Amino acid sequence: MTDPDRFKDALLAELQSLRAFAISITGNVERADDLVQDTVVKAWTNMNGYTEGTNIRAWLFTILRNTFYSDFRKRSREVEDDGAHASRLAVHAPQHGHMDLEDFRRALAQLPDDQREALILVGASGFSYEEAAEICGCALGTIKSRINRARARLGEMLSVTSGADFGPDADSYAALAGADGGGAKTD
Numbered sequence: 001m002t003d004p005d006r007f008k009d010a011l012l013a014e015l016q017s018l019r020a021f022a023i024s025i026t027g028n029v030e031r032a033d034d035l036v037q038d039t040v041v042k043a044w045t046n047m048n049g050y051t052e053g054t055n056i057r058a059w060l061f062t063i064l065r066n067t068f069y070s071d072f073r074k075r076s077r078e079v080e081d082d083g084a085h086a087s088r089l090a091v092h093a094p095q096h097g098h099m100d101l102e103d104f105r106r107a108l109a110q111l112p113d114d115q116r117e118a119l120i121l122v123g124a125s126g127f128s129y130e131e132a133a134e135i136c137g138c139a140l141g142t143i144k145s146r147i148n149r150a151r152a153r154l155g156e157m158l159s160v161t162s163g164a165d166f167g168p169d170a171d172s173y174a175a176l177a178g179a180d181g182g183g184a185k186t187d
Contacts, residue, residue: 002047002048002050002052003052004047006052007044007047007050007056010056011040011043011044011056011060014056014057014060015036015040017057017061017125017126018036018039018040018060018061018064019032019033019036020124020125021061021064021120021121021124021125022035022036022039022064022068024108024116024120024124025065025068025113025116025117025120026068027109035064035067035068035071036064038067038071039060039063039064039067042063042067043059043060043063055131055134057127057131058127058131058134058135061121061125061127061135062134062135062137065117065135065136103158104154104158107154107157107158108154110157111150111153111154114136114146115146115147115149115150115153116150117136117146118132118136118143118146118147118150119146119147119150119151119154121135121136122143122147123147129143129144129147
């Protein structure tokens with residue numbers, strides 16, 4: 001039998017990671033919060049299904065993932081305005097870097113679900129390949145393949161060819177050089 005106090009502490013310690021993963025797979029903060037809440041309720045209700053000494057993080061992420069796909073199947077026939085139309089109408093400031101976070105988010109959202117999920121589990125959530133395979137219910141080689149394909153596809157979509165594509169562009173460097181050596185007087 002699982003000790004409720006230790007279980008609660010372990011559960012609370014994973015909330016931030018669960019929320020980050022939920023946001024990344026739902027693409028919607030409100031839906032992600034609902035998903036985390038459902039996950040916590042299911043985990044608490046089934047706490048006796050958890051074996052102490054095993055990886056509670058992987059167990060919780062598996063519950064979250066399974067809940068997401070169950071809800072996805074239920075909602076597949078619903079139509080909802082997720083704000084995508086409104087965001088296309090918004091005027092954005094000129095981009096100074098080669099790539100901004102919104103470009104990355106859009107590209108990440110275009111990846112197949114299985115590739116996006118694997119990449120987020122390993123790249124953003126810090127799971128090992130083995131843990132990600134356990135969470136996704138697939139073989140280790142499958143996870144490695146999904147991550148490799150996801151990285152390659154992101155590189156194509158974002159036109160990333162080298163590490164130089166990250167960070168400030170030439171205009172930013174010029175502005176920084178002007179600020180450092182442009183005759184500004186400091187006291």
